[in-house]
Amino acid sequence: MIRKNIISFILLINFVIPHSNNHTVYTSFDIMDLSGCPSLKSGIISNVVMSFPTPHGKTKSFHMYKSSVIPRELSDKFSSILTYTGVGVEFPSERVSLTVSESFVKAMILSSEGNVFISNLNQSDQFRVSFNESDLALENNEFNCGNTISSNSSILRNFDSCIGENEPCYTMGDKLITYRIAMIMTTDATNAVSDGTVQGGLTWIASMVNQLNLLWRRELGFEFVLIPNQDILIFTDDNLTPGGDDGFTYTWDTCTQADGDPKYCELGNVEPYLDSVIGVGGLNAPSESRLWEYGLVLNPIYNGGVAQAPGPISANNPDYAVLNHELGHNLGSAHNITIEGGYRCTLGGTIMGSRTRTSDGGIGDQYSLHTIEMGYKKYNELLNNPIYSNTYSYLNGYTSIQSNNIIPELNVPNSNFSIPKETPFLLEGSSTPSNPNYLFSWEQNDPTSSI
Numbered sequence: 360m361i362r363k364n365i366i367s368f369i370l371l372i373n374f375v376i377p378h379s380n381n382h383t384v385y386t387s388f389d390i391m392d393l394s395g396c397p398s399l400k401s402g403i404i405s406n407v408v409m410s411f412p413t414p415h416g417k418t419k420s421f422h423m424y425k426s427s428v429i430p431r432e433l434s435d436k437f438s439s440i441l442t443y444t445g446v447g448v449e450f451p452s453e454r455v456s457l458t459v460s461e462s463f464v465k466a467m468i469l470s471s472e473g474n475v476f477i478s479n480l481n482q483s484d485q486f487r488v489s490f491n492e493s494d495l496a497l498e499n500n501e502f503n504c505g506n507t508i509s510s511n512s513s514i515l516r517n518f519d520s521c522i523g524e525n526e527p528c529y530t531m532g533d534k535l536i537t538y539r540i541a542m543i544m545t546t547d548a549t550n551a552v553s554d555g556t557v558q559g560g561l562t563w564i565a566s567m568v569n570q571l572n573l574l575w576r577r578e579l580g581f582e583f584v585l586i587p588n589q590d591i592l593i594f595t596d597d598n599l600t601p602g603g604d605d606g607f608t609y610t611w612d613t614c615t616q617a618d619g620d621p622k623y624c625e626l627g628n629v630e631p632y633l634d635s636v637i638g639v640g641g642l643n644a645p646s647e648s649r650l651w652e653y654g655l656v657l658n659p660i661y662n663g664g665v666a667q668a669p670g671p672i673s674a675n676n677p678d679y680a681v682l683n684h685e686l687g688h689n690l691g692s693a694h695n696i697t698i699e700g701g702y703r704c705t706l707g708g709t710i711m712g713s714r715t716r717t718s719d720g721g722i723g724d725q726y727s728l729h730t731i732e733m734g735y736k737k738y739n740e741l742l743n744n745p746i747y748s749n750t751y752s753y754l755n756g757y758t759s760i761q762s763n764n765i766i767p768e769l770n771v772p773n774s775n776f777s778i779p780k781e782t783p784f785l786l787e788g789s790s791t792p793s794n795p796n797y798l799f800s801w802e803q804n805d806p807t808s809s810i
């Protein structure tokens with residue numbers, strides 16, 4: 360019953376990825392010897408600095424760290440797949456994800472000018488460097504997300520300075536919580552984003568998880584790792600995607616739910632399938648026997664994606680923007696655009712809103728404070744509410760460690776002032792303690808209901 364209550368698919372939006380063909384270049388790119396990098400969790404500042412190309416013909420340099428997302432059992436079988444994370448030299452808020460295997464290299468820069476995607480997935484010596492994730496995204500540029508959340512009150516609520524309400528005031532950044540994520544990769548997805556092999560598909564999945572971690576670690580204190588037998592979830596021409604009523608081969612003709620988009624027919628099959636081949640996980644799985652926390656299916660036939668909100672399951676195009684967006688719904692977040700019935704946020708566009716409505720110059724690839732706060736509210740309240748028993752115990756994660764971060768206190772004017780319309784103003788803020796590497800984010804709420 361609980362499961363039925365928390366899942367609903369009502370709202371439909373169009374999420375358009377902007378065209379910018381002129382921001383794609385092809386160039387050579389040298390991968391350094393990164394064997395001497397320290398681990399991201401070591402606390403050591405890396406002196407291994409590597410440069411990455413940008414679509415503007417420049418380079419950005421990063422301090423490089425090992426950031427393994429592949430558990431030992433899997434890396435013993437696929438030892439050539441390695442993942443790294445870099446922290447910007449010039450702009451410490453910038454991050455890079457780098458994944459290398461025998462023949463593939465895939466990188467993504469989370470930059471102040473937008474996300475930069477670098478790959479040689481066609482295995483040539485020339486690397487595609489682009490603000491667009493793939494040529495596939497250009498062809499299929501409209502993506503549709505069908506989600507809503509169960510409580511309207513969480514859409515309309517005001518947010519205070521604490522994460523969540525003032526009482527209790529939730530903190531974030533004091534813990535790093537790791538979740539195991541299981542991805543069912545359909546044959547069509549494996550062929551679309553890799554060379555069609557299990558090793559190629561696994562390289563793509565490792566790179567995607569390492570990329571998702573850039574945002575989840577920085578903005579939530581959460582991260583993902585793969586499950587030990589992720590390889591058995593990667594389907595190829597020699598081992599076809601499971602079909603039938605319980606499978607993942609629906610078409611727009613055979614799916615009879617909603618508007619016929621196969622994502623609606625396949626979403627409900629993800630958890631039963633993972634339970635049958637991997638073991639107990641997701642919703643209703645107690646901590647002592649749980650083998651996975653988040654689960655999803657990747658299929659290029661969809662129009663976008665759909666997710667439980669909140670919940671651990673989603674169906675996605677194999678695309679970074681789609682996965683991040685649907686995982687934001689998994690956190691319990693609504694959209695961030697008023698006209699889409701979401702939070703009244705005018706950050707300039709976020710990953711939880713439509714790109715067509717992103718302000719000029721807005722990057723739109725971060726979560727807003729609303730999404731982060733809602734994720735924390737769900738994390739603290741669903742997990743600890745006795746009426747849900749084990750339903751949300753996956754939120755505990757696989758591991759949880761103290762980060763030993765010092766959480767700074769913000770010094771900003773709180774209230775009791777107003778700024779007349781069209782008045783230029785400068786917002787100043789600081790923190791205690793302060794550090795030149797801190798990234799400050801300012802958001803405002805749109806009080807209207809129609810734009």
Ligand SMILES: [Zn+2]
Pocket residue numbers: 504505506684688694
């Ligand atoms: Zn959505």
